[in-house]
Amino acid sequence: MTTMSDVPLTKDVEGDAAPLAEDLVVLDGVNKHFGALHVLQDINLTIKRGEVVVVIGPSGSGKSTLCRAINRLETIDGGTITIDDEPLPAEGRGLARLRADVGMVFQSFNLFAHKTVLQNVMLGPIKVRKQEKAKVEERARQLLDRVGVGNQADKYPAQLSGGQQQRVAIARALAMEPKVMLFDEPTSALDPEMINEVLEAMKQLAREGMTMVVVTHEMGFARSAANRVVFMADGRIVEEAEPQQFFDNPKSDRAKDFLSKILHH
Amino acid sequence: MFDFLDLQRYDLFGAFWVTAQLAVFSAIGSLILGTILAGMRVSPVPLMRVFGTGYVNIVRNTPLTVIILFTSLGLFQTLGIAMGGDTFTETNFRLAVLGLTAYTAAFVCEALRSGINTVPVGQAEAARALGLSFTQVLRLVVLPQAFRSVVAPLANVLIALTKNTTVAAAIGVAEAALLMKTMIENEAQVFLIGGIFALGFILLTLPTGLLLGWVSKRVAVKR
Ligand SMILES: Nc1ncnc2c1ncn2[C@@H]1O[C@H](COP(=O)(O)OP(=O)(O)O)[C@@H](O)[C@H]1O
Ligand SMILES: [Mg+2]
DSSP: OOOOOOOOSSOOOOTTSOOOOSEEEEEEEEEEEETTEEEEEEEEEEEETTOEEEEEOOTTSSHHHHHHHHTTSSOOSEEEEEETTEEOOSSHHHHHHHHHTEEEEOTTOOOOTTSOHHHHHHHHHHHTSOOOHHHHHHHHHHHHHHTTOGGGTTSOGGGSOHHHHHHHHHHHHHTTOOSEEEEESTTTTSOHHHHHHHHHHHHHHHHTTOEEEEEOOOHHHHHHHOSEEEEEETTEEEEEEOHHHHHHSOOSHHHHHHHHHHHOO | OOTTOOTTTSOHHHHHHHHHHHHHHHHHHHHHHHHHHHHHHTOSOHHHHHHHHHHHHHHHTSOHHHHHHIIIIIIIIITOOOTTOSSHHHHHHHHHHHHHHHHHHHHHHHHHHHHHHHSOHHHHHHHHHHTOOHHHIIIIIIHHHHHHHTHHHHHHHHHHHHHHGGGGGGGTOOSHHHHHHHHHHHOSOHHHHHHHHHHHHHHHHHHHHHHHHHHHHHHOOOO
16 A cells, blocks of 8 residues: 555444444345346345455356345345344435445446545535534545545546545545445456555455455455355355365365366466 | 617617526526426336426427416416516516426426436445435436536527527517517518517527537536
């Protein structure tokens, strides 16, 4: 990283607060169809506070849909998803509040094209959290410094490289002080030389204790930062294991087949 | 040759001033109403979508003259809605603005909706993911980008509006076309009079087009 400061990215856990639930995100029997296609089939997945879970699997296996279901960008047909013991609200204010607690980073960055980098990062805290502008700006600049794009604050997204845009997107999500961060193939749209700068920012976040769900095929990241790998195929969770075990010793044939494909080309 | 142009007798500038006022008030009204309608047409609430679609399809396909006459004959003379006007002149002017607004809003809505379609879905998704409400997503992220991409089509709508103000003559609003009719009835130089009024309209619409063309390039969103 170009700049490192000691701005904490995650909320301090207050000592006198009620004990926090161990399980932060819980998916229980989640099912989802797109017409006849059964994209999510009986998904049971529990993500503990502070845990980093990498989701891996062939294209079309439902990884994006899983991520999007967690902050309800996609509705589900059956089962339940709870975040911090609260079930996902169906619509309206409650849903918006929940989404504010769940940070999301997209493959295609999706920075607001008509706003500067700084405005992108400030929008959520001001409009959703109703925080004071001066404080938000100070924090936004710290976050941008932190991911190494502080000197780009007044540019528009289109003026930045993909790697820079994705780091801004991470800063934008962090500005909301989320409980959990979802990454959907955050480096797949990047030129190879930019992948590491984004992965570094994510690794640092993981070290600081952020709860993360990361859809990625970056094995290096999975090995060094993940607590657990979840392997999906055809809408199901086929295998769950620690990274070392999963990559060195996959149990299912699907996983073996998949790993041989991503390793040998 | 220009003796017909008796500015004591024919208040040319006054008439064009009324035309300009009709255009400006109706432009503001239709931009607001058109934006609300566009919001309805993309809303997740089915009833709102139905209303927005119904409004646009009915109003867009009704002749403006019918709408303007309806404001006077229907709203004012039958229902007694005078729009707070104290005199006939005031009432008719306001009714004309109402009719022009209602009519033009349908076209603003459709221009804006085509602009909304140019905004990538990822923009709205990122905004929703931050926890913004539907109206915030629309107001802060989607519409600002949509407006930027439809400045040129909106300029066409506003130019059409400026010319459409002549229909207000049908309910006796003393705008340019009404004066032209009077002058042509009283004077011989039909072509000259026609030319002068055409020039007047060009003077109103051309700068609008040029200005908005320039704005369109300035505000275009780079992706
Ligand atoms: N909005 C949608 N409508 C219909 N089918 C969809 C939609 N989104 C995804 N799908 C389908 O669902 C399946 C899973 O998609 P996705 O979750 O994006 O997979 P992954 O991220 O693992 O590649 C794919 O077959 C995809 O074509
Ligand atoms: Mg995907």
